[in-house]
Amino acid sequence: MKISDKVRRISRGITEASVIMATPTNKGILIRLGFPPTLIEEAKETDIIIAVRAQDQDSLNLAIQKANEMLESPEKISSGDEKKSKLTDLDSALNAMPDANLVLISIPGEHVKDISLKLIDRGIHQQIFSDHVSIEDELEIKERAVKNGVLILGPGAGTSIINGKGIGFSNAVKEGPVGIVAAAGTGLQEVITLLDQCGIGVKHGLGVGGSDTKEKIGGLMMLECIKLLEKDPDISVIGIVSKPPSPSIQEKIIKHISQQGKKKYVLAFIGGRQMQDNRTGGRIIQVGSLASAVLAFAKQAGNDQFLKATAKTSVSQEDLMRAMEKEWTKLSDGQKYIRALYTGGTFTYEAQVILSEILPGLIYSNAPILNVKEMASSLTSEANSVVDLGEEEFTQGRAHPMIDPTIRKLRIIEEAKDPEVAVLLMDFVLGYGSHPDPVGAALREIREAKDLAERGGRYLSVISHVCGATGDTQGYESSISKLQSVGAVVLPTNAIAATGAALVALRGKGNIEKIYSQYLTLGGEF
Amino acid sequence: MAEGKKLFNVELKVINVGLDIFYDALQMQNVKAVDINWRPTPKLEKEIEDILDKLL
Structure with missing residues (x-):
């Protein structure tokens, strides 16, 4: 997983890279990802497969060369950055940086409390990304932190x-x-x-x-x-x-x-x-x-x-209706459902708030809020589903979908095969820590999903939102252009995108007056 | 109440324990940082732990 991630990050031209053991499950994933089945099937279970898709021959060659290098010398997995420390414990890190004022912790939750309490006693502030820190541990950490004037950001x-x-x-x-x-x-x-x-x-x-x-x-x-x-x-x-x-x-x-x-x-x-x-x-x-x-x-x-x-982040009700009409008029009669495939937890939450108001009692999710039904299985969508791909069931043993887009890519194709699906709703999160090109990584699948629907005599609407700043290395404007180039609609906020998706699925019939007054504008009293 | 180290309006000095992508992100912003190649401490078998408790 680590080598795959490193190879993917070598060049922007690399759109997919998997360096994995040729187990039946992994071979299945590669075939679902579109790599040639005959070639994949040839690999024995003890083999390692290097599967790379790139936009140009140079990127492809570079990826294969680096993957081979890392496989031959595992220490190179984390090389490429000579400044990187070889420290292995907190005490040596504190000796190396005695004036540290912040520690960023992303280790398994059960180990967090020991490290955190030690740091609190030294007056050092912390950001804890780790999940699965028990509420009792969190309370103990935070109560001691408050007494010591230390800031604890997190857990989670x-x-x-x-x-x-x-x-x-x-x-x-x-x-x-x-x-x-x-x-x-x-x-x-x-x-x-x-x-x-x-x-x-x-x-x-x-x-x-x-x-x-x-x-x-x-x-x-x-x-x-x-x-x-x-x-x-x-x-x-x-x-x-x-x-x-x-x-x-x-x-x-x-x-x-x-x-x-x-x-x-x-x-x-x-x-x-x-x-x-x-x-x-x-x-x-x-x-x-x-x-x-x-x-x-x-x-x-x-x-x-x-x-x-208002000019930059809003879309008037009339303009949104007009833009979505161009989408819903292309749908076939049986297409009625929204399938939201989210990488961001808060985006999943906000979309449920909006969709459950427009379609009360008709929304399912694997992370349901009040008034939303729980999906029977996170792996299979039903009716209108809002899926948080960052939930635990998707991240065990693999990176978060904001870093590794593989799971969502497979899901895009699976949703497109369902003839009752009208619209795919997706977020793309740019910035530090995220995939080097989250949009580019999913373009092929979006194109394929649309083609698949077309071959079945349907039109698949793709409504998206890019969360990013113009300074982000992934390129905010270019991410939007790429999505538009494959026929996806890009809307300026997640809330507008969710509203747009509902309008498409309901052919403009959803009552969105309330959504606009409550969630998409500031009321007249302001 | 005790005072923690100063954090706001001073230079950030960060120790990263865990995911190296976060360390890389700090490097990209020229934030002073050190990275710990953290590994969990191996857990002692309960039986051995009990014997050690008695001995030590």
């Missing part, structure tokens, strides 16, 4: 920005007056990249992990982060981006910022209500989606920024 925090630098999965965004506390990784990425496109910079984006706002943890770190952002003189607008906290925690947070906060606030509780707190003279705006959060940040920054953000 993949994304942060500190002093304008991205930590974990993050994006190359401008630094500016916004500070965000987030309990939603790709949610934070969506907001910071859209703000960047509107010319609004972010200095800090602090991910606290999904469990922080649960009753048991009590929003401990969210409150600590808010206090820190209040103290930073460069921050003028503070945001909270999160799935809805438990009610008592939400009340505690709002009470804290109403009574003790001095700065302007945007509270984005995804799926929550949109409102402005008049008691604080408009200092606090509360919204229910990532898309409306961006408009609210812009509003707090000033009228010019609000107009710019």
Whole structure:
């Protein structure tokens, strides 16, 4: 898996690379990926297969050469970066960098507490990406951290920005007056990249992990982060981006910022209500989606920024209807379902919020929110399915789909074979830590999916959203152009993309007035 | 309350424990970082652990 990943990253021209044992399962995957079955079947179980697809001969040759080199000398797997340390334990790392002020932890959850407590005692802040840290361990870590004045971002925090630098999965965004506390990784990425496109910079984006706002943890770190952002003189607008906290925690947070906060606030509780707190003279705006959060940040920054953000990140109801009409008029009668294949957890969540309002009781997911039915199996979609490919069942023994696109590529083709599917809905997340070209890696499958439908006398609509900043190495504009070149529709936000997908499947009949007022715009009162 | 190390408005100095893609991302941004090639500590068999407990 590691060699495959390294080979894929050697050149942009390499669109697929698998360096794997020729087990029956792996051979099956390669054949499903479109490699020639006769050649694949020739391999014996003790063989290693190097399967590469590239855009040009040079990239192909380079990939095969590097794969062979890494297989011959395993130490080269992590070479190619001479600056890389050979440290093997925390103590030697602390000796090598005695003034370290942050430790980024992404090891199996059961090992996190020991390392974390040791670091807290030395006053070192941490971002913990690891999942499967028990809630009891999280509470112990965070309570001790608060006593020691240490910040714990996570567990389960993949994304942060500190002093304008991205930590974990993050994006190359401008630094500016916004500070965000987030309990939603790709949610934070969506907001910071859209703000960047509107010319609004972010200095800090602090991910606290999904469990922080649960009753048991009590929003401990969210409150600590808010206090820190209040103290930073460069921050003028503070945001909270999160799935809805438990009610008592939400009340505690709002009470804290109403009574003790001095700065302007945007509270984005995804799926929550949109409102402005008049008691604080408009200092606090509360919204229910990532898309409306961006408009609210812009509003707090000033009228010019609000107009710019509206132009940049919104699509009017009429324009969306017209664009989607071009899609639904090509569908055949039996095509009625949406299949959403997501790599981002927060995108999965936001799409469910929107789709379950338009299609109440008709949405299934492997990570269902309230009012959404649980899929019988994550591997097989049913009716309208919103699949989070980053869930545990897909990531055991392989990299997250934001890094390794293989699982989604296979799923694109499988969904296209279902004659009842009208639209595929997908996110593409760019930035640090993500695949070097997530769009390029899926283009062949999108084209194939559309061809497959066409051969069956159907049209398959592909609605997508690219979460990225213009500074990201994967290329934001070029990612959009690539998707458009294979006939995919690209919409500016995930919330608009989900709404668009529903319109296509329902041939424009969905009641989207409420979606627009609640999730895609800022109401007239603002 | 005790004070942790200063984090905001000072240079970031990061130790990465785990996924090397995150270390690579820090390098790309010229953030000072060291990487630990972390491996789990092997667990002692319960029986051996009990004997050691008695001996030590």
